[in-house]
Amino acid sequence: MAKRKSAWVAWPGEPLPRAFYDRPATAVAPQLLNKILAAADGRAGRIVEVEAYAGAIDPAAHTYRGKTQRNAVMFGPPGHMYVHFTYGLHWCCNCVSGPEGAGCGMLIRALQPLHGLEQMRAARPRAASDRDLCRGPARLAQAMGITGVHNGLDLAGASDRFTIVDDGMAPPENLVGSLRIGISVGKDFPWRWSVPGSPYVSGPGRRRG
Template sequence: MKASRKSTRPLPRSFYRRDPLVLAPELLNKVLRCHDGRAGRIVEVEAYRGADDPAAHSYRGKTPRNAVMFGPAGHMYVYFTYGMHWCSNVVCGTEGEGDAVLIRALQPITGLDLMYAARPLAKNDRQLCNGPACLTQAMSITKLQDGVDLVAGETYALVDDGMPPPDRPVQTTRIGISKAAEYPWRWYVGDNAYISRK
């Protein structure tokens, strides 16, 4: 399916003010754009639902590490995991609830030369962004981007270029967690080569 219209305007704040279980599949096929020309289409996501979700960083309340999750919707929450990787999330829902959606994979669109420079071990386009740690490397997202306002769009933004979410996204359990691992809160674009794994 091809995009029907191009837009350079970031998605509005109202787009993010929804429950993560509603927002997550709606994020599929939106475009994450960096100010330097790098961009990728979101093809895989996972929802994390605050106090209702033992796997969410916000489950036990607000801390300096997860403070952005409790702020206004439409900001980027970035955290460090396994002592080596950054992961990027979209804060959503109602302020104070601690809801977010993890971006798990992107399909690279533009700026691939910059992505390869940031991920020199990638052997092909698929390996650039096929996982949460890979895509943050490819898009140069680190702790410095924690709290970035995606609606202002000065450095990073989410854009709708006219390609709608899939009518029937694949829905499965989440990956790489030990708590609430049975929750079916992961969605991805079926048959897309750029997801992290089937």
């Protein structure tokens, strides 16, 4: 398959293959840390915080009660982008993980902005600093220009708008998951991972691994 003629080819490495996503969400999520979420318009950021959601065994997952029109992408092939609207205000970006039909995935909670910061600032003019451009899932989606029109995009192959790139930086070692935040059920699952010490991590405990 030919390389994509878009902004992310400037980053060393290649977009993550589908096999990367075709595993349980709790295995994929910590491995997403330090990968790069890249847009074809040049915006890009290093993933520093993620949460896993595990379908029918996870009451906090959108897919816990089964397939609907809203969550259908989550039941599809791994490696696709699931974008949902939350609190009637904000978009949030997720990656679908395998196996197909399980309704599992990972919420990308925060990025360290790397490229296209002028575009991010224009998208988030009220951000107090560059640290706040992508610190939190709603801010991240706004800064990167992610909306509902991107729901279902194939991060692993067909999309020419967004992908996730491995530029050779390994995820942190010996990570311990912490509790997910911003949810009312399923709070006891330690399925949130972040880059230790990163100032770009959102919410409580942002300096924990």
